[in-house]
Amino acid sequence: MSAAEEILDVVGGADNVVSLTHCATRLRFQLVDASNIDVAAVESIKGVMGAVPQAGERFQIIMGGAVQTYYEQINALPVMQGKRQLTDEELKAAARAGGVRGKFAWVDSFFEFLSDSFRPILGALLGASLFITFMALMASLGVIENWADGEQAALLAPGWQFINLMWQSVFVFLPLMVAYNASKKVGADPWVGFAVMALVMLPGFTALASHPDARPLEGSSAMVLDIFGIPLTIFSYNSQVFPPLLMAALLGPLYKLLKKLIPENLQLIFVPFLAMLVMLPVTAFIIGPIGIYVGIGLGGVLSAINGFSPLIFALVIPMLYPFLVPLGLHWPLNAIMLANISTYGEDFIQGPMGVWNFACFGATAGVLILAMRDKEVQMRQTATGALAAGLLGGISEPSLYGIHLRFKKIYPRMLVGCFVGGLTIGIGGMLAGGGVMTNAFVFTSLLTIPAFSNIPLYALSIAVAFGTAMMMVLIFDYRTPEQKAAARRAGAGLDEAPVVETKVIVVGDVETNQAKQWVAALGGEDNISAVQPIAETRVRVEVGDSSKVDAEALRRAGLAGAVEVSPGVWHLVAGLDAEQYAEGMRRRLASVAAAV
Numbered sequence: 001m002s003a004a005e006e007i008l009d010v011v012g013g014a015d016n017v018v019s020l021t022h023c024a025t026r027l028r029f030q031l032v033d034a035s036n037i038d039v040a041a042v043e044s045i046k047g048v049m050g051a052v053p054q055a056g057e058r059f060q061i062i063m064g065g066a067v068q069t070y071y072e073q074i075n076a077l078p079v080m081q082g083k084r085q086l087t088d089e090e091l092k093a094a095a096r097a098g099g100v101r102g103k104f105a106w107v108d109s110f111f112e113f114l115s116d117s118f119r120p121i122l123g124a125l126l127g128a129s130l131f132i133t134f135m136a137l138m139a140s141l142g143v144i145e146n147w148a149d150g151e152q153a154a155l156l157a158p159g160w161q162f163i164n165l166m167w168q169s170v171f172v173f174l175p176l177m178v179a180y181n182a183s184k185k186v187g188a189d190p191w192v193g194f195a196v197m198a199l200v201m202l203p204g205f206t207a208l209a210s211h212p213d214a215r216p217l218e219g220s221s222a223m224v225l226d227i228f229g230i231p232l233t234i235f236s237y238n239s240q241v242f243p244p245l246l247m248a249a250l251l252g253p254l255y256k257l258l259k260k261l262i263p264e265n266l267q268l269i270f271v272p273f274l275a276m277l278v279m280l281p282v283t284a285f286i287i288g289p290i291g292i293y294v295g296i297g298l299g300g301v302l303s304a305i306n307g308f309s310p311l312i313f314a315l316v317i318p319m320l321y322p323f324l325v326p327l328g329l330h331w332p333l334n335a336i337m338l339a340n341i342s343t344y345g346e347d348f349i350q351g352p353m354g355v356w357n358f359a360c361f362g363a364t365a366g367v368l369i370l371a372m373r374d375k376e377v378q379m380r381q382t383a384t385g386a387l388a389a390g391l392l393g394g395i396s397e398p399s400l401y402g403i404h405l406r407f408k409k410i411y412p413r414m415l416v417g418c419f420v421g422g423l424t425i426g427i428g429g430m431l432a433g434g435g436v437m438t439n440a441f442v443f444t445s446l447l448t449i450p451a452f453s454n455i456p457l458y459a460l461s462i463a464v465a466f467g468t469a470m471m472m473v474l475i476f477d478y479r480t481p482e483q484k485a486a487a488r489r490a491g492a493g494l495d496e497a498p499v500v501e502t503k504v505i506v507v508g509d510v511e512t513n514q515a516k517q518w519v520a521a522l523g524g525e526d527n528i529s530a531v532q533p534i535a536e537t538r539v540r541v542e543v544g545d546s547s548k549v550d551a552e553a554l555r556r557a558g559l560a561g562a563v564e565v566s567p568g569v570w571h572l573v574a575g576l577d578a579e580q581y582a583e584g585m586r587r588r589l590a591s592v593a594a595a596v
Contacts, residue, residue, distance in 0.1 A: 004073035006045045011037055011059060014079035018057075022071040023119050025389070025397040026052070027061040034059045035561035035573045049382045050402030062402045064385045114332060117182040117245060121170075124177070126393060128170035129442035129451070135164060136440070137450035171441065172238045174338070175201060179244035186252025192272050193251055196279045197244045200237045200288050209234040222289075233289045239342035241335045243291030247283045254278060295339030302336060306348055310435050314426030317352035318359065318418040318465070322411065325396060338441050351436030351458055354444035355425055355465045359417030361390035362466035363410050364399040366473025374484075379403075394443030407479060413472035421465025428457040436461070515584030517557035518572065523548030525592040533582040539572040541585075546570070 001009070008014060011029055019030040031037075034057045042051040042061060047070070049062040063070050074080060135147040138160075145152045147164050156164065170177075175197050183193025199205060208214065209223035214234070217224050223234045237243060258271045306313040324330040333349060340347040368383035370376075386398035404410045429435030436458045442448040444462075452458040477484060522528055522543055530542040543549060546564055554562040554572065561573035574581045 002073065003045055003047045004070060004077060007042070007048070007061060007070070008074055008077060008080070010041050010045065011061075014077070017080070020071065020074060020080075022063075022067050023115075023397075025049075025062055025064050025067055025395060026401065027063055027067060027071060027074070029059045029061070031057045031059055033057060033561070033563065036563040036565050036571055043378060043382075049385050049398050050406065052401050052405070060401065062398055064389050064398045113182065113185055113249070114245070114335070116185045117178050117248070118334065120181050121174075121177045124170050125441065126395075126443050128167040129394075129440070129448055131163070131167035132440040132442055133448045133451045135160075135167070136452075140450055140455065167440070173201070175237055175240050175244045178241050179248060182245055182248030183251055186248055186255075188248070188251045188255035188275070189272055192255075192275055192279075193244070193248050196247055196251065196276060196283050197237075199280050200235075200243070200284055205284070206234065206236065208232070227285075230285060232285055235289065235292050236342075237288065237292075239338060240292060240295065241338045242295040243283070243288045245335070246287045246291045246294070247279065250282070250287065251275065251279055292339075292343070295336065296343050298332075298336050299340045299343065302349065303340075306435070310429050311423075311426035313348075314352045314355075314429065314435065315419065315422040317349060318356035318422040319415060321353060321356040322360070322414060322418065325400060334441075341439060341441055346437045346439045346453075347441070348435055348437055350438050350442065350444060351452060351461075352422060352425060354436075354452075354458065354462050355421035356418050357390065357394060357396055357444045358462035359414050359421055359465040359469040360396045360399050360404070361387060362417050362469030363414040363473050363478075364390060364403060365466070366413075366470040367403055367410070367478060369470075369474060370477065391446050394445035394448065407483075409476070409480075410473065410478045413476060413478065414469045416472050417465045417467075417469025420468045421461050424464045425457065425461035428461065429454075432457060512584050512587075514558055515581055515588050518554060518559070518581070519585055519588050521550045521553035521557055522570070523550075525589050528585075528589060531582050531585045531589070533579040534571075537573060537575055537578050539574050539578050539582045539585070541570045541572060543568055543570060 007027070008017070011017065011031060012033065016032045017029060018032055021028045034053060037051075037053065037059060039051045039053065042048060047063060047066065049064050052060040052062065054060060135144070138144045139147055144156055144160050147153050147156065147160070153161065153164055176194055179193045179197035180190040184190040208225050211225055214223045214225040216222075217233060224231050225234060226232070255271065255275055258274055259267060262270050262274075302313075321330060324333070333353075337347045337349050340349070364383055364387045368380065368387055371379040371383055382398075382402045386402050389395045389398045404414065425436060432454060434454070437453045438451050440451055442451045449455060449459055449462075519525055519528065522541060523545060527543050527545055527548050528541060529544060530540075532540045534540045546568055549562075549564075549570065551562045559572050559574065563571050563573075565571050572578075572581075
């Protein structure tokens with residue numbers, strides 16, 4: 001059985017899969033029922049770095065850089081052909097159910113819109129960032145002149161000019177890529193969004209700034225030209241991301257309105273035409289300039305904070321990122337970085353951000369060393385893949401989802417690395433008279449170090465963050481004593497049951513009452529032979545006769561789910577208090593048995 005077949009089987013088979021998508025490192029399943037998935041079984045599959053159960057019957061599997069291959073292999077399986085697709089309402093409900101960003105649907109939708117506008121082009125951005133790093137390295141070694149300065153870049157030898165164009169093919173046309181993805185996300189024709197954004201990127205549009213009637217915009221490098229008596233502000237939209245995002249946000253509702261108003265047999269022609277008729281001038285005259293000013297304004301706010309106290313800024317960014325990335329809240333900052341580079345020619349956020357990344361990778365390195373020492377094969381494989389993805393690609397998700405979010409003791413250790421690294425880059429920047437800057441958007445990895453100014457300070461800061469987080473994990477470990485002992489026994493090949501300390505489990509009135517109802521719904525005390533908490537959120541119950549189990553009564557009694565995973569074995573999805581509920585059920589059974 002291939003890895004793709006194993007993955008599909010362990011999530012419940014094709015009939016349990018409603019939809020499958022993927023991001024940079026994870027397979028994202030929307031399932032009919034996610035309550036009976038064995039996370040340990042998922043993580044034991046070769047190539048899997050970790051698994052992340054989510055609310056709303058969603059389940060994510062971390063595959064690292066090979067995620068696209070696995071995604072294609074799963075979709076190519078015969079049993080996956082002709083799968084029913086989610087309706088719009090189902091998609092909205094699934095995305096918002098138990099939203100990780102809060103209880104407000106619009107907040108969840110906003111960040112989904114941002115992330116899905118950038119996620120599909122991460123590969124292209126990563127590839128282009130390595131070209132940028134190569135050019136920066138050549139410039140730092142004195143092989144070429146300043147490649148980032150337009151005038152000096154034009155004086156490079158033809159071969160170097162060609163190499164310099166290789167990264168520009170991504171970043172210059174980034175607004176078109178974002179426009180396509182964002183338009184697709186809001187339900188509009190993505191090529192219409194692409195075409196609308198392409199208007200302001202045409203050489204002819206930019207050339208309007210050279211018209212004899214054009215005049216400079218006060219306080220700006222932009223030019224203004226009256227078109228039919230209406231002032232048109234002419235900017236360079238290269239690398240801008242806020243204009244296409246705002247354009248798509250308006251195009252989506254407009255597209256849906258036109259589809260409601262225009263008969264179906266005329267929609268193919270008139271919906272795109274009327275959408276473009278409205279959006280082309282609106283984008284050029286209104287949305288485009290607003291988008292640029294939004295980017296400038298947000299970047300200006302962060303720049304003011306950085307100017308007021310570079311040390312505080314250098315501490316806040318790396319301490320904040322570990323909490324933003326798992327929630328997908330880092331996308332607005334990424335957009336601001338791109339806007340800074342497009343507007344000012346440099347960015348000051350990526351240096352401190354690199355500190356957080358390397359603290360994350362350092363914690364992963366500590367986990368890897370401990371896994372090798374304790375001969376934990378599965379964790380060693382996960383940590384090796386995550387560390388390689390981080391150090392070579394600058395991607396933190398395999399480390400976060402595969403390791404850090406699964407072991408709550410890692411975050412405090414990692415945050416110490418973030419703090420010490422941020423302190424280093426902040427104090428170093430103050431002593432050097434300026435912080436770490438970069439004139440290109442890059443993924444902060446070992447390969448992209450040459451893309452930053454003040455390379456010695458940046459290299460020292462990320463090394464300190466990496467080393468501190470790694471040593472914190474090595475010294476204080478990341479597991480509970482029970483997990484540590486189990487890992488060592490598994491590594492030594494011992495099968496005997498672990499010796500654990502006696503633990504007192506406090507069961508309150510709520511758990512006692514719930515346990516009584518659950519026991520009754522499971523067919524009564526005589527029908528239950530064993531009760532055991534498992535997987536932190538579930539209670540495993542063995543019954544003599546499953547026909548006596550009333551699943552609907554269990555749900556009415558407060559359970560999120562009840563699934564018969566095998567004949568006579570039920571899993572009750574009880575939440576984080578599963579251990580207390582299981583103990584309450586055991587005490588209920590014991591009290592009845594004693595009375596008899």
